[in-house]
Amino acid sequence: MRSVLLAAAVASIAVPAAAQPIAVGPSINVTGPSGQVARFDLAALAAMPQAKVVLSAHGETHAYEGPLLIDVLAKAGAPTGSAIRGPEMADVVLVTAQDGYRVALDLAQIDPGVRADKVILADRVDGHPIDAKDGPVRLVVEGDLRPARSVRMVRSIAVVRAGEWGMTPASR
Numbered sequence: 001m002r003s004v005l006l007a008a009a010v011a012s013i014a015v016p017a018a019a020q021p022i023a024v025g026p027s028i029n030v031t032g033p034s035g036q037v038a039r040f041d042l043a044a045l046a047a048m049p050q051a052k053v054v055l056s057a058h059g060e061t062h063a064y065e066g067p068l069l070i071d072v073l074a075k076a077g078a079p080t081g082s083a084i085r086g087p088e089m090a091d092v093v094l095v096t097a098q099d100g101y102r103v104a105l106d107l108a109q110i111d112p113g114v115r116a117d118k119v120i121l122a123d124r125v126d127g128h129p130i131d132a133k134d135g136p137v138r139l140v141v142e143g144d145l146r147p148a149r150s151v152r153m154v155r156s157i158a159v160v161r162a163g164e165w166g167m168t169p170a171s172r
């Protein structure tokens with residue numbers, strides 16, 4: 001009986017793991033607004049259309065390249081373009097780093113149809129892979145006066161429906 005239960009437990013663990021695409025090297029998890037999870041390794045990010053953002057921090061200027069964050073989120077089911085309207089105007093993008101650093105952006109402002117400043121998930125800097133101190137993946141937010149939102153060592157990203165949080169009739 002015990003071995004049957006153990007086999008069932010192992011099978012229940014093994015099934016979802018086998019259904020996941022196998023990531024090559026480090027990867028980041030992206031959770032969409034309905035809880036869908038998409039995993040991106042460096043090859044998956046490099047295969048997407050690339051954009052470039054020049055970032056100046058502490059007297060140094062570097063050119064970062066990678067896909068637009070909105071394109072990555074779209075693959076996890078996030079709305080884009082004119083689909084960001086009504087309740088989706090309160091969708092929040094939470095970016096979490098390896099060291100626990102966390103930044104929130106609103107989904108609308110990262111859409112190129114709303115703001116011209118690009119927000120990218122960079123996997124290259126000055127034509128090279130990003131070192132472990134900053135990468136291998138770094139969020140780069142164009143136009144910020146202080147580069148505090150350009151999260152180094154990105155580990156995971158989640159789109160959350162802040163518009164659905166704790167809204168009682170009294171607080172509307």
Ligand SMILES: Nc1nc2c(c(=O)[nH]1)N[C@H]1C(S)=C(S)[C@@H](COP(=O)(O)O)O[C@H]1N2
Pocket residue numbers: 057058097098099101146147148149150151152153
């Ligand atoms: N993971 C992580 N990213 C981070 C930070 C951090 O503490 N952890 N600090 C932010 C702040 S406050 C700044 S000013 C910039 C510094 O970027 P730089 O290391 O390229 O100068 O990184 C930002 N990204």
Ligand SMILES: [Mo]
Pocket residue numbers: 146147148
């Ligand atoms: Mo900073």
